[in-house]
Amino acid sequence: MTRAAVMRALDGPLAVEDIELNPTGPGQVRVRLAAAGVCHSDLSLADGTLRQPFPAVLGHEGAGVVVETGAGVTGLAPGDHVVLNWSPPCRACWFCEHGEPYLCVHADDARGVPFATAAGEPVYAGLGTGAFAAETVVGAHACIPVPDDIPLAEAALLGCAVLTGVGAVTNAARVRPGQTVVVVGLGGVGLAAIQGARLAGASAIIAVDPAPAKEALALSLGATHYLAPHAGLAKEIRALTGGLGADHAIECVGRGETIRAAWSATxxxxxxxxxxxGSAQDPVTFNALEVAFFARTIVGCMYGSTDPAVDVPILLEHYRAGRLDLAALVSDEVELADVGEAFSRMRAGQGARTLVRF
Known part of the structure; x- marks a missing residue:
């Protein structure tokens, strides 16, 4: 038995319950969680924006210690520290073989398979990970080893927010030194994107968020300007970028209006x-003239266009050298029973990353 925050139905309450994890099967490992970040994608699973079978244990941004390995597992052993990878590539499909493991067609194979039972009922793991639990069972390929000297609470953030935010800048947008960057939306991913833009050598990093309380943190992480969204936002950004607009905009919200604002800011x-x-019911509109006239590019970015096995070690090098601040991204720490309160803060746009400590 292990304790987990279980959501019984779509957009229902979270309650801490005892669950019985499935036995650790071939190619799987059992991980004792040390910490898990509360991500907006968890909220999207909870409210139906993203598909999720229920009952479910959400949570996908986690780090912990391997406590058991199944048959055939190599490269991992009990006692190893790991970051969970909610989108583990198969290394064999067309996308994996063509350098796009973040688009792997088998990355979500575990998402529709129960990983535990509660009161005799099957329970599903959010994004195949189920990190809002004291322990979870995942595929060995969904674990990225991290050195023992890295604090697991901070390493957990690498599992989604930091990989996604920094990767969006360095891998998807490929920001070059001297370019200008706008980051729209300053949750954990957006704040990581600011740090990514600083690491990339951006000359101006313009942070956009409606919460005044986030300004000091954004500036401390590398933003050069902080703006609130408003009708004249694109004009104000042009004034800060020599009358041109930004070379890059990184949209970290997932709403039609903010995607449109990011496009207009470039x-x-x-x-x-x-x-x-965002939601499939939330359209983004462009008129036929502006697409060709402005010659802008709009790019989708899944999981920061990263390969965690490659990119996590790179991020750890930045962390060790003091170039990447993980602790600053954590605005709140809670116990497992308080994940619902973290969801409420996210809905209100408050704080950066909430971390569940086990």
Whole structure:
């Protein structure tokens, strides 16, 4: 038995319950969680924006210690510290073989398979990970080893927010030194994107968010300007970028209006990279003239266009060198029973990353 925050139905309450994890099968490992970040994607699973079978244990941004390995597992052993990878590539499909493991067609194979039972009823793991639990069972390929000297609470953030935010800048947008960047939306991913833009050598990093309380943190992480969304936002950004608009906009919200705002904030020939996962019922509209006239590019970005096995070690190098601040991204720490309160803060746009400590 292990304790987990279980959501019984779509948009229902979260309650801490005892669950019985499935036995650790061939190619799987059992992980004792040390910490898990509360991500907006968890909220999207909870409210039906993203598909999720129920009952479910959500949570996908986690780190912990391997406590058991199944048959055939190599490269991992009990006692190893790991970051969970909610989109583990198979390494054999067309996308994996062509350098796009973040689009792997088998990455979500575990999402429709129960990983536990509660009161005799099957329970599903959010994004195949189920990190809002004291322990979970995942495929060995869904674990990225991390050195023992890295604090697991901070390492957990690498599992989604930091990989996605930094990766959006460095891998998807490929920001070059001296370019200008706008980051729209300052949750954990957006704040990581600011750090990614600083690491990339951006000359101006313009943070956009409606919450005044986030300004000091954004500036401390590398933003050069902080703006609130408003009708004249694109004009104000042009004034800060020599009358042109930004070379890059990184959209970290996932709403039609903010995607449109990011697009409008870029210069002619600029690029808007969309990181936020929005609703299928929320359209984005462009008129037929502006698409050709502005010659802008809009790019979708899944999981920061990263390969966690490659990118996590790179991020850890930045962390060790003091170039990447993980602890600053954590605005709240809670116990497992308080995940619902973290959801409420996210809905209100408050704080950065909430971390569940086990």
């Amino acid at each position: 210069r002619r020939g600029g690029t808007a990279t969309v990181v936020g996962l």
